[in-house]
Amino acid sequence: MKKINNIYDTLVIGGGNAALCAAITAAEAGLKVLILEGAPKPYRGGNSRHTRNFRCMHPAPKAVLTDSYTEEEYFDDLLKVTKGKTDEKLAKLVIKNTHECYDWMQNHGVRFQPSLSGTLSLSRTNAFFMGGGKSLVNAYYRQLEKLDVDVLYEAQVTHLDLQGNHIKSVTFHYQDEVRKLSSKTVIVASGGFQADIDWLARAWGPAAKNFLIRGTPYNKGVVLANLLKQGATSVGDPTQCHAVAIDGRSPKYDGGIVTRLDCVPFSVVVNQNSQRFYDEGEDVWPKRYAIWGRLVADQPDQVAYAIIDAKSLDLFMPSVFPPIKADSLEELALKMGLEPNALTQTIHGFNASCRTGKFHPTELDGLATQGLTPAKTNWARPIDTPPFYGYSLRTGVTFTYLGLKVDDKAQVQGKDGPIINLWAAGETMAGSILGQGYLAGFGMAIGTVFGRIAGQEVAKYANH
Amino acid sequence: MQTIEILNLDTNTSEQQALKPLEQARRQLEICNACRYCETYCSVFPAVHRERSFSDENLKQLANLCHNCRGCYYACQYTAPHEFDLNLPQALAKVRQESWQDNAYPAAFAKAFHKSGAAIGAAVIVGFAALLWLIQLMGTHSTTDSQANFYDLLSHNLMVALFMPAFLLPLVSIAFSVRRFWQDIDAEPLRLIHIKGAFASAAKMKNLAAGHGEGCNYEDEDRFSQARRYFHQATMYGFLLCFAATSTATLMHYLLAMAAPYDLTSLPKILGIIGGISLSIGTAGLAYLKLEADKSLGDTQVWGGEMAFVLLLFFVSTSGLALYWFGQSPWLGELLALHLGCVLAFFLLMPYSKMTHGFYRLAALIKEEQNKV
Numbered sequence: 135m136k137k138i139n140n141i142y143d144t145l146v147i148g149g150g151n152a153a154l155c156a157a158i159t160a161a162e163a164g165l166k167v168l169i170l171e172g173a174p175k176p177y178r179g180g181n182s183r184h185t186r187n188f189r190c191m192h193p194a195p196k197a198v199l200t201d202s203y204t205e206e207e208y209f210d211d212l213l214k215v216t217k218g219k220t221d222e223k224l225a226k227l228v229i230k231n232t233h234e235c236y237d238w239m240q241n242h243g244v245r246f247q248p249s250l251s252g253t254l255s256l257s258r259t260n261a262f263f264m265g266g267g268k269s270l271v272n273a274y275y276r277q278l279e280k281l282d283v284d285v286l287y288e289a290q291v292t293h294l295d296l297q298g299n300h301i302k303s304v305t306f307h308y309q310d311e312v313r314k315l316s317s318k319t320v321i322v323a324s325g326g327f328q329a330d331i332d333w334l335a336r337a338w339g340p341a342a343k344n345f346l347i348r349g350t351p352y353n354k355g356v357v358l359a360n361l362l363k364q365g366a367t368s369v370g371d372p373t374q375c376h377a378v379a380i381d382g383r384s385p386k387y388d389g390g391i392v393t394r395l396d397c398v399p400f401s402v403v404v405n406q407n408s409q410r411f412y413d414e415g416e417d418v419w420p421k422r423y424a425i426w427g428r429l430v431a432d433q434p435d436q437v438a439y440a441i442i443d444a445k446s447l448d449l450f451m452p453s454v455f456p457p458i459k460a461d462s463l464e465e466l467a468l469k470m471g472l473e474p475n476a477l478t479q480t481i482h483g484f485n486a487s488c489r490t491g492k493f494h495p496t497e498l499d500g501l502a503t504q505g506l507t508p509a510k511t512n513w514a515r516p517i518d519t520p521p522f523y524g525y526s527l528r529t530g531v532t533f534t535y536l537g538l539k540v541d542d543k544a545q546v547q548g549k550d551g552p553i554i555n556l557w558a559a560g561e562t563m564a565g566s567i568l569g570q571g572y573l574a575g576f577g578m579a580i581g582t583v584f585g586r587i588a589g590q591e592v593a594k595y596a597n598h
Numbered sequence: 599m600q601t602i603e604i605l606n607l608d609t610n611t612s613e614q615q616a617l618k619p620l621e622q623a624r625r626q627l628e629i630c631n632a633c634r635y636c637e638t639y640c641s642v643f644p645a646v647h648r649e650r651s652f653s654d655e656n657l658k659q660l661a662n663l664c665h666n667c668r669g670c671y672y673a674c675q676y677t678a679p680h681e682f683d684l685n686l687p688q689a690l691a692k693v694r695q696e697s698w699q700d701n702a703y704p705a706a707f708a709k710a711f712h713k714s715g716a717a718i719g720a721a722v723i724v725g726f727a728a729l730l731w732l733i734q735l736m737g738t739h740s741t742t743d744s745q746a747n748f749y750d751l752l753s754h755n756l757m758v759a760l761f762m763p764a765f766l767l768p769l770v771s772i773a774f775s776v777r778r779f780w781q782d783i784d785a786e787p788l789r790l791i792h793i794k795g796a797f798a799s800a801a802k803m804k805n806l807a808a809g810h811g812e813g814c815n816y817e818d819e820d821r822f823s824q825a826r827r828y829f830h831q832a833t834m835y836g837f838l839l840c841f842a843a844t845s846t847a848t849l850m851h852y853l854l855a856m857a858a859p860y861d862l863t864s865l866p867k868i869l870g871i872i873g874g875i876s877l878s879i880g881t882a883g884l885a886y887l888k889l890e891a892d893k894s895l896g897d898t899q900v901w902g903g904e905m906a907f908v909l910l911l912f913f914v915s916t917s918g919l920a921l922y923w924f925g926q927s928p929w930l931g932e933l934l935a936l937h938l939g940c941v942l943a944f945f946l947l948m949p950y951s952k953m954t955h956g957f958y959r960l961a962a963l964i965k966e967e968q969n970k971v
């Protein structure tokens with residue numbers, strides 16, 4: 135086993151994208167780096183393991199990225215989803231840097247591929263990782279090996295000793311022992327707190343107990359809570375999280391991308407009482423899938439059911455589990471645990487309000503119901519062609535917004551100004567940039583840009 | 599303080615493990631089809647993404663498109679201990695094996711030789727013994743005579759009488775098997791354009807380079823390396839050169855009435871020596887990589903049979919080279935028996951060994967070209 139002692143210039147807490155980018159940058163600047171990754175090796179890489187792309191600004195076509203995506207357009211897209219709750223300076227810093235990040239990533243072993251089948255809408259804005267986020271994570275760990283960076287797995291940090299404006303030591307659990315290390319500098323890149331269901335329930339209310347966590351079970355916000363308790367400044371709404379509607383049969387943690395369900399626009403969605411509660415056809419799915427997490431969270435027992443018929447089965451990407459299938463609506467209701475009469479009534483009511491018109495699965499077709507509340511404003515076709523199919527829906531949490539406040543040097547802010555030897559990158563400080571909403575591929579952009587900034591800053595500090 | 603429970607690190611629910619190869623592959627590919635992260639690693643994934651559900655025929659074709667590079671294993675966020683328990687390289691290897699074994703004539707032979715290295719070893723020993731016995735029985739010179747030429751030990755006609763059928767019959771058997779596979783996967787009649795496309799990717803071993811051209815994840819976990827591709831090239835081209843050497847020698851013998859031995863600058867010798875060296879290096883390299891690689895990402899049941907087969911090929915080429923160099927030694931008889939014994943065993947085992955993979959893969963690639971248009 136490796137000797138663990140106080141030889142390190144910097145301790146990096148976490149083992150996902152932000153931590154790895156920071157560690158590589160610091161090590162390349164000549165620092166001796168130790169990574170403390172809380173997860174065991176097979177689960178290393180946190181939520182970054184589950185990602186597929188990052189959003190990249192580019193003035194002209196660039197490798198797998200088509201056309202151009204300017205800084206202004208990128209920023210506008212961000213403003214739209216955050217409804218203005220954006221730190222303009224930090225956001226623009228990230229956006230500008232993504233362009234250069236593409237080459238940096240490639241030089242450090244990341245390989246890109248054109249946008250995946252079924253995601254054409256992102257081919258201009260997002261560069262996809264060949265093999266997904268885990269292969270990106272693997273590539274970075276290979277870089278660390280070359281740079282002689284030490285990595286401890288199952289090393290869970292529990293406490294940072296903040297004295298005045300200085301971190302004196304870092305305490306962590308490793309191999310059944312409590313250990314303590316001091317180093318010149320510390321980088322926190324340990325993600326959000328979404329895997330701590332109790333914390334979620336305190337913030338959101340008891341309904342959160344029924345939420346599923348889409349990513350790693352190891353992001354429990356232990357370090358975040360520890361620092362906030364000691365007076366580090368927080369940003370982001372503590373009661374909010376990014377949540378989407380996913381297949382209700384998914385695992386409690388770590389189901390990842392495959393639990394996504396794209397059937398809602400072509401379906402009728404009912405709650406446990408077989409009642410509809412929202413316009414399923416409000417907009418194209420990528421623009422709506424985030425609000426459905428909340429909608430489902432507001433239903434009894436935080437569950438809903440999407441019902442389609444044979445006409446629609448092939449109109450959306452397949453998902454991880456085959457749908458529940460039945461030859462009649464009554465049978466489907468029974469199989470899904472719904473009251474057969476109530477469900478058939480709702481569907482018949484819906485069918486009666488459908489009108490004839492042109493159905494267009496890939497655009498807003500205006501095929502709306504008549505005289506129904508709530509209305510379905512697009513893609514409203516009767517559910518009448520057996521076999522019928524059903525999916526259960528639950529709320530799947532992607533990440534939380536509450537985080538550490540940092541400045542443009544990634545330095546963590548304390549009660550009275552910066553904590554001089556503490557930096558943060560990735561999810562754990564993303565609230566400094568976006569206060570609500572989310573833009574696909576922006577999480578990895580923040581982690582890469584701020585991870586690299588943190589790495590550069592610790593090097594400046596340690597070498598001065 | 600909060601404690602963090604370590605996730606079930608030793609899942610592998612027995613229920614999933616108990617699935618039959620086809621069911622297991624179907625379960626996993628349905629997950630891949632919802633994920634698609636590996637889309638550009640190889641030709642398996644684009645073929646997967648064309649389907650919504652997978653028939654047995656689909657699965658067998660897909661399995662033969664996979665060359666077990668393992669990229670999709672190390673890149674997968676769902677491998678054990680995750681409860682989805684993805685191990686696509688293994689799942690496809692099992693379906694592939696099943697498709698070779700079920701289609702072989704007679705299938706029982708295939709089942710024995712694919713799985714058992716010992717059976718292959720036994721076949722070689724039998725081949726060697728038979729040849730030694732023949733040489734002693736027929737040879738005009740005693741095997742210790744240092745001036746012996748190998749046609750004195752075993753006449754040309756006898757060699758042809760022995761090896762022609764030993765070569766052609768297995769080929770006929772393979773032809774039948776692959777035809778059965780061809781029907782199995784619902785392929786259309788052959789057309790030149792499809793064959794051209796398939797050969798183009800096979801000749802360059804395009805897929806062995808992976809989507810980014812950096813090779814397989816084979817001998818050192820998730821590190822990409824070209825080693826397997828290059829050793830496989832050396833093996834395949836080495837084999838073809840040796841084959842060309844034998845063919846030209848046969849032509850020279852019958853058409854030009856030029857009998858062996860040929861001198862060093864003759865075509866058969868040049869082809870044979872280059873091919874033999876290439877084949878020896880290739881097979882030695884493949885055997886080494888096989889030892890380094892994680893067994894559980896292939897079909898563990900056939901590891902021994904595959905290894906023995908690679909070694910058999912190594913012995914075929916190395917004993918052939920030894921014949922060139924030690925042709926004048928008192929051990930000529932034994933060497934000749936060893937070489938010919940290996941060749942005989944190799945020929946006869948072709949339909950029941952890894953050797954068939956090339957034929958099946960080609961069929962699967964042609965079918966893929968058909969599906970693309």
Ligand SMILES: Cc1cc2nc3c(=O)[nH]c(=O)nc-3n(C[C@H](O)[C@H](O)[C@H](O)COP(=O)(O)OP(=O)(O)OC[C@H]3O[C@@H](n4cnc5c(N)ncnc54)[C@H](O)[C@@H]3O)c2cc1C
Nearest residue numbers: 148149150152172180181182186291324560561575577578
């Ligand atoms: C299913 C899914 C898909 C996503 N897809 C995308 C996408 O395509 N593009 C995109 O940009 N974003 C995506 N995101 C968001 C993205 O995952 C995050 O923004 C990004 O991974 C954050 O990186 P990070 O390094 O900050 O955190 P993480 O990658 O989550 O890393 C946190 C690390 O800290 C470790 N850790 C936690 N607590 C401790 C502790 N106490 N001690 C030591 N270590 C600890 C964890 O084990 C982990 O290694 C996705 C998220 C999910 C859940």
Ligand code: SF4
Nearest residue numbers: 630633634635636674
């Ligand atoms: S092997 Fe894993 S990462 Fe690759 S496509 Fe399949 S599920 Fe996705």
Ligand code: SF4
Nearest residue numbers: 640664665667668670
């Ligand atoms: S092992 Fe390689 S060839 Fe086989 S499916 Fe996976 S990526 Fe494709």
